[in-house]
Amino acid sequence: MPRTGLPSGSGTWLDPDIPVTGGGPGYGAVVESLRDLLDGFAAASPDEETVRALADAFAAWSKRLERHRVGERQQVFGRRRDLHGRGQVMAPKFAAEESDERSVKGTVTFGRYFLGGNGAVHGGAIPLLFDEVMGRLSNTAGRSQSRTAFLHTDFRSVTPVGVPLSVRAWFESEEGRKRFIRAEIRDGDTLCAESHGLFLALLPGQP
Numbered sequence: 001m002p003r004t005g006l007p008s009g010s011g012t013w014l015d016p017d018i019p020v021t022g023g024g025p026g027y028g029a030v031v032e033s034l035r036d037l038l039d040g041f042a043a044a045s046p047d048e049e050t051v052r053a054l055a056d057a058f059a060a061w062s063k064r065l066e067r068h069r070v071g072e073r074q075q076v077f078g079r080r081r082d083l084h085g086r087g088q089v090m091a092p093k094f095a096a097e098e099s100d101e102r103s104v105k106g107t108v109t110f111g112r113y114f115l116g117g118n119g120a121v122h123g124g125a126i127p128l129l130f131d132e133v134m135g136r137l138s139n140t141a142g143r144s145q146s147r148t149a150f151l152h153t154d155f156r157s158v159t160p161v162g163v164p165l166s167v168r169a170w171f172e173s174e175e176g177r178k179r180f181i182r183a184e185i186r187d188g189d190t191l192c193a194e195s196h197g198l199f200l201a202l203l204p205g206q207p
């Protein structure tokens with residue numbers, strides 16, 4: 001395993017070969033609840049009593065989770081390849097539907113949490129999704145671990161919040177350590193955003 005503790009996958013996206021079972025079978029449902037909570041919180045205008053109740057509940061859970069704190073290599077969050085979005089809530093949940101060694105297709109719905117304004121997704125959340133999907137594709141199918149060297153995003157039309165969108169990412173070329181990957185997000189036939197990036201295979205000892 002590389003120094004970072006982030007293993008590369010030798011399987012394709014939909015066929016990960018590294019089981020991570022931390023958190024048990026109920027972990028995915030908790031991550032979904034957390035996503036719902038963030039969307040609900042973003043959409044709410046809570047009264048003072050509700051705000052106090054939330055503050056108490058959040059503080060109690062933070063304290064309880066402190067007892068289960070682990071180092072990065074034991075962390076479950078973001079490492080469950082068996083779950084859509086690998087079990088993290090930092091980026092919107094990408095649900096892969098088709099994949100091979102050079103590409104992946106799937107869907108994403110940006111919840112209210114990712115709202116920028118006027119129904120449009122925040123302009124920082126879109127490259128985040130691209131980096132997530134393209135970065136993970138870069139490491140699939142027996143490829144070694146890589147890091148994003150650059151990521152360019154063009155915003156072609158408004159990306160709507162709360163609408164299922166299609167996402168596609170594919171290898172444009174591989175030249176030595178350099179993996180050039182492209183991706184796009186569409187709302188039906190409408191191109192919302194597209195991206196191209198360079199992912200560089202890490203050398204031994206690179207973090």
Ligand SMILES: CCCCCCCCCCCCCC(=O)SCCNC(=O)CCNC(=O)[C@H](O)C(C)(C)COP(=O)(O)OP(=O)(O)OC[C@H]1O[C@@H](n2cnc3c(N)ncnc32)[C@H](O)[C@@H]1OP(=O)(O)O
Binds near residue numbers: 133136149150200
């Ligand atoms: C179970 C666990 C599950 C985990 C799942 C994980 C899923 C993850 C999903 C999320 C994934 C998220 C992923 C993330 O977000 S990764 C986090 C964001 N990225 C980083 O932090 C990377 C920071 N940068 C670096 O570490 C270094 O710069 C790297 C390692 C990238 C390269 O430094 P290194 O010293 O090794 O290489 P080099 O400088 O000799 O360059 C080599 C060649 O490349 C060319 N070049 C370099 N840069 C650029 C550039 N900007 N444009 C164009 N070209 C560039 C360069 O000219 C040269 O070409 P040539 O002269 O040979 O022709």
